[in-house]
Amino acid sequence: MFLLLSSDVDECALRKQDPKYEDMYPCRKGICHNTPGGYLCKCKLGKRSDGTNYGCRPLHTTAEQVVIGTSVSAIALMALTCVLAMQVQRKRHKKDKDEYFKQNGGLKLYDEMRSRKVDTIRILPEKDIKNATDNYSEDRVLGIGGHGMVYRGTLDDNKEVAIKKSKVINDEWREEFVNEIIILSQINHRNIVRLIGCCLDVHVPMLVYEFVSNGTLSEFLHGTDHRSPIPLDIRLKIATQSAEALAYLHSSTSRTILHGDFKSANILLDGQHNAKVADFGASALKSMNESEFIMFVQGTLGYLDPESFISHCLTDKSDVYSFGVVLLELMTRKRAIYANSINEKESLSYSFLLMFDQNIHRNMLDREIMDKETMVVLEKLSILAANCLRPRGDDRPTMKEVSECLQMIRRHPMHAASDHKGDSSAHHNYEGSPSPSTAVHFDETIYKSIETSRLVQDLVR
Structure with missing residues (x-):
């Protein structure tokens, strides 16, 4: 009598042995876990109890699932569109910079520097100029004139420089720009501010000079x-x-x-x-x-x-x-x-x-x-x-x-x-x-x- 009362029936095992026990010990769309004197019906990930403790149902209704699926798809599509747009914009930006560089005589300057063995000036990309001036921060402005603005900048090697960002120039001046750079690069006088480099991958070229402190x-x-x-x-x-x-x-x-x-x-x-x-x-x-x-x-x-x-x-x-x-x-x-x-x-x-x-x-x-x-x-x-x-x-x-x-x-x-x-x-x-x-x-x-x-x-x- 004692052995009979202390034995436990495994309802979960019976459900697997004979389908008739599924109705006797229900666990609809859930996972059956045997316990002493009974069993538990646990729900899978993404489901919840149906309110009876013997079954599970989806977290969302069919209508809700349709809305969620549509929303997720729309978000994914928008994200993909943004990524593609950014890639297109990045390519276009690079193309513009390459065009500006060519338009401002960058290729000609490279050739002139090689042929004349000019090693006194640097050609700086705009990202270096932005880093040097904290993205053209107003706190970095040294002066404003009729021809443009002058910023104080710090290059990657901690060299202090003055960066002249001119206003729009005409094409005739642009054609002479490289010749001017070559000439200015040859200037070496203790009482003339030295030209350190230039930035050509922008609409209007910028000149980078040594910084004078006083x-x-x-x-x-x-x-x-x-x-x-x-x-x-x-x-x-x-x-x-x-x-x-x-x-x-x-x-x-x-x-x-x-x-x-x-x-x-x-x-x-x-x-x-x-x-x-x-x-x-x-x-x-x-x-x-x-x-x-x-x-x-x-x-x-x-x-x-x-x-x-x-x-x-x-x-x-x-x-x-x-x-x-x-x-x-x-x-x-x-x-x-x-x-x-x-x-x-x-x-x-x-x-x-x-x-x-x-x-x-x-x-x-x-x-x-x-x-x-x-x-x-x-x-x-x-x-x-x-x-x-x-x-x-x-x-x-x-x-x-x-x-x-x-x-x-x-x-x-x-x-x-x-x-x-x-x-x-x-x-x-x-x-x-x-x-x-x-x-x-x-x-x-x-x-x-x-x-x-x-x-x-x-x-x-």
């Missing part, structure tokens, strides 16, 4: 944060080094390179206030139509020489004139277009030449650098500036002559002061200057005949 001469002279005194010897050094850089561009390369946009904002300074001339890309601007000229003048207002106002064409003597304006900025610490005592805007070069002709130009000089020992030096610099600012380009000195004159003044400033102290003839001549026969005399009628003053006043308003 800002621009314009900021140094005219910055609003503070106005610390600047000794004359530092100003002379900056002027001399800038002149040497322009002289090198004009005469020491395979062909004459015009700066075309020389101004204090394009002279960079390092930690020791050494000058580095930058942004000399206007050499391709051989001539300009009316609209291009107006845009150009907006960026060079106060620095562009009178002849260029008429001809719309730049020459090496255009750079000489612009240098004369920068020299005045160093001597007066006034901007090229400055506000006078009654807050009217005036041209620094025009005002200086008017006062120079009346021998009262000393009133414009920065009093911080005026004393008995420096006055003759400042007088020589004034005469040099006036020569650079002559209305006719042919009457101006070359940048090589300007550079040699500044080197002489810088080497013997006190000697010059002692030799010429009280000598009124210093107003017309100096060591290294043009001969007395070509001494500066400002003819206001020449300026008025080409309406320089009116043009400047109209543009600054």
